[in-house]
Amino acid sequence: MRTRSLCMRTRMMHEARMRAHGPITIAYPDPFWNALVVCVTCFAGALLLDARRDLFLWVVPLLLSALFAYLVADTFLTVFQAVVDVLFLCFAVDTAHNDGSPGREYFMDRSLMEYVKNSEKAMAELDRKRRRKEHDDGKEGRESHPAAASAV
Template identity: 45%
Template sequence: TFLFLGVTVALWFYFCLWIESSGTLTETRANVFYYKKDGWMKFTRWYNFFGMLWMAQFIIGCQHMVIAGAVSIWYFKSTTIFGYPFCRAGQQAFKLLSSNVLRVAAINSVGDFVLFLGKVVVVIATVLIGIRMLEHKDGLQHMWVPIALSGLFAYFVAHCFMTVYEMVIDTIFLCFCEDCEQNDGESRPYFMSRGLMEFVENSKKALDIYDTRAKSSATELKSVPTISGDVTRNFSG
């Protein structure tokens, strides 16, 4: 994935050079020239950019498909899943997640947020290092262009690595929901490990306790009497 992303970004940069060096050479002031572009060239600039984003997401989507397939085969290694077509499989996954939203949504959201913070840290570190390296370079007029490109490429690389863990987590939770839907743990034993079952149930209990405490705290705050009027009357008397 990293190799294909690198090739995609390199091709995008190559076409950027062609686009930016195309047009009519125009003089703005003494010995200062630029390539004046018509409407089609300006459109091509954005077309190239969004084409690069589409290709990058397509490559990452292929990685998601491979990882999800490998994890689901590992989870249900003793049986065969239904083999639904794409649209029906997406509908089934949506139903599973909707029916188990209270059980896994909060845990999954926390995991995705932590992984997103990891991507942000990588991008910030790359940008700060780039600023430090280029701030004293003589003759560099547009310092933020290479820094922005480095930050964008750093995000794609971090996303490429972090999405492996993200996709594994999402697929395991989806397999967990399907396992609970199809099996009862007695006549049809679960495929999940005992550790996964305990982790999900303990997390759900912890979230329920937190919600109960939050609701009780809100109720106590509403039930506290207001004594400001009585105090004011006493001082007035």
């Protein structure tokens, strides 16, 4: 695997992930959290700087602290996103190469395996409810139109 190019290895890892569990939806932190950190920082800074009456121009330190807060929050969330990606990629490779039998044990933590199994069950339950709702909506549509019901 070391002799292959990065693109080839990335494609192989993607295929391993798709074989293992299909598309895995990961909830990434959205820009809302960055904005929240900036707003909290600006609010706290405004409260602190309001008490200092000797400052002539208090907007500049407030804007600098907001910029710094955004950079720190964005860096932290980017690293968090990369860590989550790597963990799920390792999970996919582990499930692709190992089956849990003696000699081919899983390397993943048991809690991660249980989390993925529980999320698969929850997604299956949501799909079943969605299909049932679509099926029920289809029945209601036929019952509300007598001509369509008699034609069926």
